[in-house]
Amino acid sequence: MSDTVVVGLDVGGTSTRAAALTLAGRRLGTGCAGGGNPTSHGAERAAAELLAALRQALADVDPARVRAGTIGLAGAARLLADPAGRDTFDRAWREAGLRCPYTVHGDALVAYASGTASPDGTVLIAGTGAIAAQVRDLRLDRVADGHGWLLGDAGSGFWLGREAVRRLLADLDRGRTPGQLTAAVLAELLGSAEVADRPRDTVDTVIQAVTRRPPVELARLAPLVVAAAQAGEPVAAGLIAEAAAHLAESVTRIRPVDADSPIVLGGGLLTGDTPLAAGVRGEIGRRWPAAPLRSAGDGAAAAAWLAARDLPEVTDPGHLHARLVSPTT
Amino acid sequence: MSDTVVVGLDVGGTSTRAAALTLAGRRLGTGCAGGGNPTSHGAERAAAELLAALRQALADVDPARVRAGTIGLAGAARLLADPAGRDTFDRAWREAGLRCPYTVHGDALVAYASGTASPDGTVLIAGTGAIAAQVRDLRLDRVADGHGWLLGDAGSGFWLGREAVRRLLADLDRGRTPGQLTAAVLAELLGSAEVADRPRDTVDTVIQAVTRRPPVELARLAPLVVAAAQAGEPVAAGLIAEAAAHLAESVTRIRPVDADSPIVLGGGLLTGDTPLAAGVRGEIGRRWPAAPLRSAGDGAAAAAWLAARDLPEVTDPGHLHARLVSPTT
Structure with missing residues (x-):
């Protein structure tokens, strides 16, 4: 054998x-x-x-x-x-x-x-996109989200990147000096965290820099959010908490409330000791305290x-x- | 003369x-x-x-x-x-x-x-997109949002249409029969409100129907949300309330908290006696009770x-x- x-x-x-x-x-x-x-x-x-x-x-x-x-x-x-x-x-x-x-x-x-040998359970994946699925007898049974960046992927890397840019634009609209996270996003997009004398000019440049590339590439900003959240930056921590809530909500769409089968977390944002994984573990632990949580x-x-x-x-x-x-x- | x-x-x-x-x-x-x-x-x-x-x-x-x-x-x-x-x-x-x-x-x-002859005030516009601007001496001074569908336009017609599709996809993920609003969205997109035996097939067809067109055309679903909200449909009413909050938030980015200058509401979603106009009037009335509110x-x-x-x-x-x-x- x-x-x-x-x-x-x-x-x-x-x-x-x-x-x-x-x-x-x-x-x-x-x-x-x-x-x-x-x-x-x-x-x-x-x-x-x-x-x-x-x-x-x-x-x-x-x-x-x-x-x-x-x-x-x-x-x-x-x-x-x-x-x-x-x-x-x-x-x-x-x-x-x-x-x-x-x-x-x-x-x-x-x-x-x-993440598990159990024939029945749930998998939640967050990378560039996000999807949750209920597994029955080692087949994908029901699926939640995975709807792509335009209509879904709530809590994904794309979502984190887009929300980070939205926070940056809100700072600029308000005439605020960008914070730790939004300054990092500005520097990543434009090569410098400097704001023009007319902040609206920086707004326009940021929008052009984003829309020049395929939308899904906003996901490349997600690591900035993760790093800032790890450093305790409050805007980033808030985005991570929101993303975790979105991901857990996707799981509620397909997983019975009384299930005690394992839940596997996968994708670059959920494997390993990331702030988003911690947030998701918290959300899921509240809803399904008996479920074994595994990493892909x-x-x-x-x-x-x-x-x-x-x-x-x-x-x-x-x-x-x-x-x-x-x-x- | x-x-x-x-x-x-x-x-x-x-x-x-x-x-x-x-x-x-x-x-x-x-x-x-x-x-x-x-x-x-x-x-x-x-x-x-x-x-x-x-x-x-x-x-x-x-x-x-x-x-x-x-x-x-x-x-x-x-x-x-x-x-x-x-x-x-x-x-x-x-x-x-x-x-x-x-x-x-x-x-x-x-x-x-x-909407006004006053040289100073605020304008808030929601149509396909959404933008707010502070007017000083009849010049646009500071601007909030107007960032386009990918990064902004929060509370706009695009936003309402996209959120309505997202609610529809959530219903399908959950295996729920679409409600009044989401069934209307499904019928508008696919020509029928019928859900396939495997709801995921309907999910895929909906996503294809949306992504075949330019994203901004999601705005054409906004009238369905407005009509459903007018009929008291709770999901639509919730989306309208969320949109009103987003629009008011854009105004807070640029309008001083103690301003008593007029606020003009414009764009197809805010002129006339629409539910979104009512929602925005409510939000703005709470924040700036002394401000005259005008329609474009x-x-x-x-x-x-x-x-x-x-x-x-x-x-x-x-x-x-x-x-x-x-x-x-």
Whole structure:
């Protein structure tokens, strides 16, 4: 059984990660390539990044040993509904030398599985965007938000960046000297935190600097909010608290009030010891005090686990999760 | 003196209006043409609409009798800073047969002057966008918001439309049957208020329907919110209250707390007896109980008044305002 190899892929907007593991939990190879979200980058580009990551992970592995694989990616449902896109992925899979079948899951399910082996629970992800999903029997059941920057993604990196710029513009409207956070935002956008003699000129320049780029790039200001909140800056702390409330509200849309299943927090803004993660833990702890709260971990390993658990030799998926996703060796 | 003629133009995003008036307040002609905001439509198109409206207003007037003119338009500062755009307007002015000089003012100042003759006060406008401005000596002094849909326009028609869609998406996320407002929004966007068996499919279709068009077109949903609020629908009433609070907050950015100068409410959402106007009157009445609250009126006549008040024969601009902008004949 320990000779059986599985591969997992976590295809995200900024990076693609691959892992090849034995069922005993030995990591035979890992790979990393560029972002490959097929919705934003196209299936061809996504498949090329996938292949690059796969080849790295399989550099020291005979592909014939691989018995199962899972690809986790954003927009999975759209890819599966598109025969041409599916073909592109099939080709990349074969080009990597793989002959076993593979399954495709949404990135939210993979993030969930990277935090828990429980078949039922909730996942909340906040990165550039934000989405919450209820998982039932390791399938995405109901979904909240993930509506994109124009209509949703409340509490996401985009949201934090946009709100930070709005606070800056409000300071300028009021003729106030920008505070610690808003000055940092001004400096990031214009290269200097200096305000023109007519603050309205700075307002116009800020708006032009933002609207010159795609709106979603406002998310690159989120780290400024996180850093300022960590330093105790009150405007930033207020934004983080608002974002946490938005994210928790998304969870209330889909998670029963009496649920005690685990909740997995994922995405760059919620994994690790961030102020937003702390805020979300507080909001969620108030609503579901009995729910175990987990952080999303290694998505590629979680994808490999999702692939492996249906193999006939796997009798205890929970133990397998402990070996593959939370490895002790 | 009553033989002296002045012309005024109010160039807006959806229509351009012109008026030719004698200083006695006699209306010699009016004109109406398409939208001519030079920022969104370009100076050529704006000047063409301006000329069309001018020619109508001057159909029965000898242009040589016109002694002064004012053009009010959005993005006035940008036009004045652009010699080519200014030339385009100069040509249209001469093509209409006019030999007198003209001045250009922001549409916010013209809206203000359509509601009061007071040289100092505040104007708050909510239509597709939202802006507030402090007026000093009949010049725009400080401005709040007007930052555009991505970063501002809080409480505007765009804002109401976007929030209405967000409430609809929240209903669908929760698996709730849409309420009165959100069902109307769904029907407007998709042609039917029916929800798919998988509500997430309806979510995706709604998002696609919105993102297919320019974001600013979300403003066309605002009348649904206004109508539902008028019928007492609670979600719509809540959005109107939120919008009113946002608009009042913009005013606080620029208007001194102890001011007792007039406040003029303009734009499609605030002129007339709308729920948002009532909400804003409430918010503003709490903050500035002594301030006279006025509705914006005839912008073209107000522009004509702004042109006339500097003529040597005008000794009492307040009386002139009563004759031109609030005509009794």
